[in-house]
Amino acid sequence: MWRKEVQASLMRGGTSRGVFLLDEKLPAGNRDELFVKLMGSPDPLQVDGLGGGFSSTSKVMLVRKGTKSGADVDYLFGQVYVDKAKVDYSGNCGNLTSAVGPFAVDEGLVKPPRSDTPHDFDVKLFNINTKKHIISTFKVQDGKTHYSGRNDVEGVPETGALVEYRILDPAGTAASSLSSSDAIIEPSLKVDLGADAVDVSVVDVSSVYAFVPPEAIGISGTELPTMINVNENILERAERLRHAIRLKLGSRLLTGEETEDSPFALRLVVVSEMKSYADWFGRTINVTDADVMVRAFSMGRMHHAVPFTAALCIAAAAKIPGTIVNRVARQTEREEIRIAHPKGIARASAKVKVVRGKPIVEYVKGRRTARLLMRGTAYVEG
Numbered sequence: 144m145w146r147k148e149v150q151a152s153l154m155r156g157g158t159s160r161g162v163f164l165l166d167e168k169l170p171a172g173n174r175d176e177l178f179v180k181l182m183g184s185p186d187p188l189q190v191d192g193l194g195g196g197f198s199s200t201s202k203v204m205l206v207r208k209g210t211k212s213g214a215d216v217d218y219l220f221g222q223v224y225v226d227k228a229k230v231d232y233s234g235n236c237g238n239l240t241s242a243v244g245p246f247a248v249d250e251g252l253v254k255p256p257r258s259d260t261p262h263d264f265d266v267k268l269f270n271i272n273t274k275k276h277i278i279s280t281f282k283v284q285d286g287k288t289h290y291s292g293r294n295d296v297e298g299v300p301e302t303g304a305l306v307e308y309r310i311l312d313p314a315g316t317a318a319s320s321l322s323s324s325d326a327i328i329e330p331s332l333k334v335d336l337g338a339d340a341v342d343v344s345v346v347d348v349s350s351v352y353a354f355v356p357p358e359a360i361g362i363s364g365t366e367l368p369t370m371i372n373v374n375e376n377i378l379e380r381a382e383r384l385r386h387a388i389r390l391k392l393g394s395r396l397l398t399g400e401e402t403e404d405s406p407f408a409l410r411l412v413v414v415s416e417m418k419s420y421a422d423w424f425g426r427t428i429n430v431t432d433a434d435v436m437v438r439a440f441s442m443g444r445m446h447h448a449v450p451f452t453a454a455l456c457i458a459a460a461a462k463i464p465g466t467i468v469n470r471v472a473r474q475t476e477r478e479e480i481r482i483a484h485p486k487g488i489a490r491a492s493a494k495v496k497v498v499r500g501k502p503i504v505e506y507v508k509g510r511r512t513a514r515l516l517m518r519g520t521a522y523v524e525g
Contacts, residue, residue, distance in 0.1 A: 147172070149181060149521040153193065154204075154246060156306075157238030157511035158298040158448040158486070161202030162193055162521070163246045169205070175221075175230045178203045180523045182223040189225060193521060198442040201225050204239055208252050212269035212276070216247045219271040224442065233317065233408035234350045235270045237451025241306040241511035243268055244279035245288035249515065254286065261289040268308075273316035273350070279308040281513070294512050297487025298423075298448040303512035310455065313349045314504045317408060327502065330465035334387050336380070343388055344466040345409075348459040348493070348504050350452040353388045354414045354467045357438070360384060364413055364436055365420035367485050368445040371438075381440050385411045412453055413438040416471045423447070423486045433483035435461065435472040449484040451491070455507040457482055458493035463502045 147170045152163040162181060170177065179185075182201050183192020194201040203221040210217060220239065222231040244266035247253045255264045261282040268277040281304050282289040294305035328345040335341075341359040346352055357364035360381045362371065371377055389409050414437050417430045439446040439453050446453075458480040460468035469475060478492040491509040495502050 145525055147177065147523045149177070149523055151181075151193075151519065151521045152246060152250075152515060153517040154239070154242040154513060154515055155299070155303065156236075156240065156242030156513045157296060157451050159199045159202060159236060159238035160195060160516070161200075161204055161236070161239045161242075163204045163206060163242065165250060166205050166207035176228075176525065177523060178221055178223055178230050179228045180525055181521060184223055184225055185227050187225060194223065194225065196225060197447070198222065198225065198444065199238070199447060202236055202239055203230070204236075204243060204246070206243060206246060206250075206252065209267070209269060214267040214269035214276060215253045216243060216266060217269045217271055218243050222442070231405055232272055233405045235272045235275070235316070235452055237349060237453070237455055237509070238511060240268070240270070240277065240308060240451070241279070242513035244281055244306065244308070245290075245304055245513050245515070248283060248286075248288050255283040257286055258284060260284065275313060275316065275349075276311045277308050278311070279306060281306040288515075290514060296510070296512050297489060298484075299512065301514065303514035305510060306513050307508065307510045309506050309508035310349055311506050312504075313455065313459070313507045314347055316347055316349065317351050327463060327466070328392060330463065332388070332391060334384065334391050336384050336387055341384060342467065344460065344468065345388065345392065346456055346460045346463065346466060346468075349455040349507055350450075351409050352412050352453055352456045353385065353409055354412050354460065355384065356467065357413045357415050360413065362413065362438070364415040364438055365418055366438065367423055368447050371445040378443060381411055382443055385409060385440070410450070410453065411440040412457070413440075414457070414468050414471060417473070417483060420483075426487070428483050428488065433481040433488050434474045435468065435480065436483040438485065445485075448486040449482060449489050451489070451509060451511060454482050454489045454491040455493070455509055458491040458509075459495055459504045459507055462493055462495040464497075
């Protein structure tokens, strides 16, 4: 048996929670093994670690001072499986990205000017997973993140520091054969699922998402995760469809280095026209309250809200002609798109221009809140 002490911060970013670690203070040894044990995987409750039993609460951010990227801060996101001793690095976390800048300031990686009053401060981030540059803006005071205020987001019961971040040139994060500016992998792809042919749009902005209509997996699109995540037939059909899309894309998505189908490298989002529905909290979301309705899947389960990389991708896809999102969304001429999800409404923006018939995504942006929950020493045994 061995025991390692790990200096860690537990932070909430958007609708996710994760453990933030300084790269320079990480103990020597197998990094993935450390992350898995830190979270308490594999165990559905993660009772022997800091994870919360869901994909949105089983995450790690490894942060360091910017090196060759030209950014202030570089960070690597790790999605730790709940039911496996495995870490997935194939994408970024849009929710937890909002907490990277505040963490970097609080840990002294970036030093804002001293001020007695809160003021906006920019931190330049570089996400190692997707190789994208991000500008994160939030308030600081006396050289620290200013967490006070009445800032909130749907799906989170408490407030936090308001963080607005913008991902520059966000397309082409994972597809091996695409240039960095390519947003569309396939705007309209027919995928066979048994006797049915499913219409799919695959878009790579902030991360790679496959958008499908609700009937593709046998739902109406208004259901809540509590209803879907106990229905093995629907979950199995959603996973079969995701896998079929991945195989159909072939070399347009696969890098040639992957030996296992990663559920994080291509994620499924059910998208449909707005309908009135009752959200997780029993509130009525009216048809005019949002522009598009989504139900996202993450790591084989329906997400409790919406991954924020999905929200950013949806905002871009809504402005790209030919995609399913563009066909069902309304108010697509605005930069901001209102996205209805199980816990309310998320807002994300995108600037897209069409050059010689090709969509170019200049940036995507959104607002989240971040909060420091705990800082201290975690003990990992093996």
